[in-house]
Amino acid sequence: MRVAILGTGLIGASIGLGLRERVKGVYVVGYDRNRQAADVARKRAAVDEVAFSATEAVREADVVVLAVPVLAIRPLLEEIRGVLKPDAVITDTGSSKTEVLRWMREILPGHQGVVAGHPMAGKTEFGPAAAEETLFEGARWVIVPAVEARPEAITVVTNIATTLGAQTMIMDAEEHDAYIAAISHLPMMAAVALFSMGRASEAWPELSLLAAGGFRDMTRLAGTDPDMAYDIAMTNKENIAHWIDRYVVALQELRRRLVDVEGEDEFYRLLAATELDHTAYQMGKTGREQKPVGEKQSAFGVGDYLAGGWIRDKFNEAMTASEDRLRKMDEEERLKRRI
Numbered sequence: 001m002r003v004a005i006l007g008t009g010l011i012g013a014s015i016g017l018g019l020r021e022r023v024k025g026v027y028v029v030g031y032d033r034n035r036q037a038a039d040v041a042r043k044r045a046a047v048d049e050v051a052f053s054a055t056e057a058v059r060e061a062d063v064v065v066l067a068v069p070v071l072a073i074r075p076l077l078e079e080i081r082g083v084l085k086p087d088a089v090i091t092d093t094g095s096s097k098t099e100v101l102r103w104m105r106e107i108l109p110g111h112q113g114v115v116a117g118h119p120m121a122g123k124t125e126f127g128p129a130a131a132e133e134t135l136f137e138g139a140r141w142v143i144v145p146a147v148e149a150r151p152e153a154i155t156v157v158t159n160i161a162t163t164l165g166a167q168t169m170i171m172d173a174e175e176h177d178a179y180i181a182a183i184s185h186l187p188m189m190a191a192v193a194l195f196s197m198g199r200a201s202e203a204w205p206e207l208s209l210l211a212a213g214g215f216r217d218m219t220r221l222a223g224t225d226p227d228m229a230y231d232i233a234m235t236n237k238e239n240i241a242h243w244i245d246r247y248v249v250a251l252q253e254l255r256r257r258l259v260d261v262e263g264e265d266e267f268y269r270l271l272a273a274t275e276l277d278h279t280a281y282q283m284g285k286t287g288r289e290q291k292p293v294g295e296k297q298s299a300f301g302v303g304d305y306l307a308g309g310w311i312r313d314k315f316n317e318a319m320t321a322s323e324d325r326l327r328k329m330d331e332e333e334r335l336k337r338r339i
Contacts, residue, residue, distance in 0.1 A: 012067030013131035016046035181239035
């Protein structure tokens, strides 16, 4: 099998490393407009050969992987369409899918090998030097086939993902973009906003010295490759704007609860309930909860299932501590705090 990887950055080079290590008989040709990146990928054994042009790379390729920033996909498709094999499988790794599939249908009308994709993996570092064969282990790989895609093409992309250690999910483009805006694109924008807010403060010299793990973790995505971040924003802006609006509402509600002295007990309950849900999420509680029809389930049934009642007990302890703390607070002191 001959695979052409157009774009030998973190994702493209990691795909190449994984395929060359795990698939016998695969031959990987790499191309990158940044020749230095392509050379690094070759030195790292992510590709067998470096092509001097995109057309040279895809000629005779059985599978073509477009591992470039989203806005670079359209001109790349226009460049290679004249040399693609009729039965070639074309996939991508972009973080938005609606526009990508529209371009593919427009530029490659009727092609039955179009199967868009999005591996949900990565890190702040970018470029082939940061590539890892195991980058996709345990990650989700969303597969978004074109309506015309033949089953064999979908199987090829699915096999690539699973060979690299990922778990596949099939979605349509609009569904993908709406969901990814919430759990991937919004966190990136929130990180940009939080870091920009701190950096713009006159106290930044002192703030930067005090900033520790919490600030670094919360702002990590502000270090995303700017080409990638810009392309994501421009091709999924309506969905991202929608989730930013919802995030603003959530922050406003949190602020309202924070300053409401009479609602201190409710505020603590909110923190404890959120910690409960986050703990369950960290322990692997994802997806929809399934239960037999007619079966009644308590509010803490999930916690009982996951940890033998540990989460439920932890929550109850937190509630008891909160109520004891509030009972011990002197009413006069609480009144003073409202002044």
